[in-house]
Amino acid sequence: MTTIRGARARARIEVTAAIKDEARRQLAAEGAAKLSLRAVARELGMVSSALYRYFPSRDELLTALIVDAYDAVGATAESAIAPPAAPAPTARWLALCRAVRAWALAHPHEYALIYGSPVPGYTAPRDTVAPAARVGAALISIARDAHRSGGLALPSLAEEIRPEAHRLTATLAPDLPPAAVVALVAAWSQLFGLISFEVFGQFNRLVEDRDAFFDEAVARLAHETGLGAHPAGALPGSRAGSRSGG
Amino acid sequence: MTTIRGARARARIEVTAAIKDEARRQLAAEGAAKLSLRAVARELGMVSSALYRYFPSRDELLTALIVDAYDAVGATAESAIAPPAAPAPTARWLALCRAVRAWALAHPHEYALIYGSPVPGYTAPRDTVAPAARVGAALISIARDAHRSGGLALPSLAEEIRPEAHRLTATLAPDLPPAAVVALVAAWSQLFGLISFEVFGQFNRLVEDRDAFFDEAVARLAHETGLGAHPAGALPGSRAGSRSGG
DNA sequence: GTCTATAACGAGATAGAC
DNA sequence: GTCTATCTCGTTATAGAC
Known part of the structure; x- marks a missing residue:
């Protein structure tokens, strides 16, 4: 019956989430290199072999955490510039950057997982x-909107950069x-x-x-990217007075 | 006698260097989080307790590696701009950046140690x-030279940035x-x-x-920093009048 | 089919007695 | 310094509950 399937599916989703939550906790405490399936299982009151029903290996658990982190910061960036956000490219650029930074400061360990040192012995799958x-x-x-207008x-x-520029353009936009x-x-x-400099402590003191x-x-x-002028003071900040780029 | 003291000092320096070399090897293989005094000792044919004569703790060994790495990249940067390097600020800027990048690509694990994710449980001393x-x-x-000329x-x-700007100026220059x-x-x-994006793989594919x-x-x-005009012409909207060029 | 538990492997770390 | 007893780990095989 669908209710049974639904119940099973729901349980599976819940256990999967619990495993990832606990894994994230360990990520914060010990770092990705020391993420241990056994410790996750122990903390959840499970037996280590049971985890293999949910993640076929330690690396796949790591991959799930990485994908979740990329999705979280990606969703944050997207919603920061989604309507009804300010329409001016410079304002949207600033909103996106602030949102990504806020996410990174709120989730430093997940940030480190995706933008910090690679995890030794782990290679990211597709x-x-x-x-x-x-x-x-x-x-x-954002750049596309600015370009259109x-x-x-x-x-x-x-x-020297032209061949690479054309490759990148063909690939990205x-x-x-x-x-x-x-x-x-x-x-x-x-x-x-x-x-990274802020999250990883280079700005300390x-x-x-x-x-x-x-x-x-x-x-x-933003100015360097051609998005808008940046003469003294006319920054779209918390106050009003944001600019149009033309 | 001084000869004996000299021999002892020399031996101590050699052993210290061997320990750090082996530790760097482990850094590359397993990452900083798993750096283990015991493994270093085993690989060197020593007993773990003997290592404590050279480094009082794992953290102190880590600190030594970090200081070495900062010194290495710092020396690379300094010698890239030391006379008789090109005198033009833009040329010196480019030389410094290239040198730092080359060092990072040649020593990715030491780079990760100092500019990547913080090592869990380790706090850097003064x-x-x-x-x-x-x-x-x-x-x-470089900026000072450019400013002088x-x-x-x-x-x-x-x-909004002026108070911070004055703090930074007082501290740095x-x-x-x-x-x-x-x-x-x-x-x-x-x-x-x-x-970091290059060394850590974000530019892959x-x-x-x-x-x-x-x-x-x-x-x-460099242009954004006020150091010089962009090779292929000035960026539009830029405040005028920079350059002497190189 | 789906899940959990028991047991085991080979490898490595660790603590302490000697 | 050495040795040993006891931990950890990822992973697998297997057996049984739902």
């Missing part, structure tokens, strides 16, 4: 590729100018450089007002 | 602060304009964002010509 691309795709959609201002590219795609990929990695510093740096990044 | 600052100090010295072109700062210091700290973190991409991104960063 399953992680699509979730990992969501933040980048959200960035691209004529708000993308970019320099021509140096000779054939409708955008290659210069924009290169700038976007660079800004993408630099955004996570800012966040150096940067105090990290909200303000992040906003400033990210506004500069 | 000893790491000074070595960790060397790359940043090298970046500052009138080659730093920067926008005025937004209201009181002789530089606050806008330059803020831009420098941002560029510093963004440079390592670029490198995405960026092919990574040399070209890195050079392009780092040239943009």
Whole structure:
């Protein structure tokens, strides 16, 4: 009967979630390298072999955590720029960056899992590729909007980067100018450089007002990406007065 | 006698170096979280208790590795911009960035140790602060030279960042304009964002010509920092009048 | 079919007695 | 320094409950 199947399915979903929750707890406490199926099982009152009904190996459990983390930060980024968010590209850019940063600060261990050092002995399977691309795709959609409304201002590219620029454009956004795609990929990695330095402690005892510093740096990044002008002070901040890019 | 003392000191240095070498090997194989004094000792044919004569704890061994790594990348950065390197700020900036990236790609595990996820359960002691600052100090010295020769072109700062900007300036480089210091700290973190994405695999199956991409991104960063004009022409909307060029 | 429990493997870490 | 007894781990085989 469907009720029985439904009950079983529900139980399975609940146990799977409990396993991942406990695994995340261990991630925070001991790090991904020491994630242990046995410890997870013990903490849940199960026997280790029972876990194999849910995750065929330790690596698959890790993969599930990684996919969940990418999906969480990706969903955060997407909802930060979804309507009815502010329509101006610079405002959406800032909203996305702030949302990703907030997620990272709220989930530092999951952030470390996906954007920190690789886990020794673990190689990511294909399953992680699509979730990992969501933040980048959200960035691209901002650039696309800006481009459609004529708000993308970019320099021509140096000779040496042109072949790579065309590859990236074909892969990521054939409708955008290659210069924009290169700038976007660079800004993408630099955004996570800012966040990683804060989450991983490089700003300790150096940067105090990290909200303000992040906003400033990210506004500069937007400008570098051609998204909008950044002359003194006209930043779309918590107050009104945001800008249109043209 | 001094000869005996000298021989003992030499032996101590050699053993210390051997321990760190073996520890680095384990770092690469198993990750920092699983670094084990016992395993190091076994591999060296020593007994674990003997190691404690050289490093009083696992954490102190980790600290030594971290300090070594910071010193290595710091020395690399410094020698990349030391005379008789090219004098133009943009050229020195590019040289520094390339050198740091090359070091990171050649020593990915040591890079991960210092710029990747924090090691669970380990908190860095004061000893790491000074070595960790060397790359940043090298970046500052480039900006200082550019500023002295009138080659730093920067926008005025937004209201919200000014207090932080003055704190940073007082801490890092009181002789530089606050806008330059803020831009420098941002560029510093963004440079390592670029490198981390490459070293940690985020560019896999995405960026092919990574040399070209890195050079392009780092040239943009230099421009954002006020160091010089972008190779393929000025970015639109940029405040004018930078450069002497190189 | 779906799940959990028992037991075991080979490998490695660990604590303490000697 | 050495040795041993006792832990941990991932993983598998198997048996039985629902």
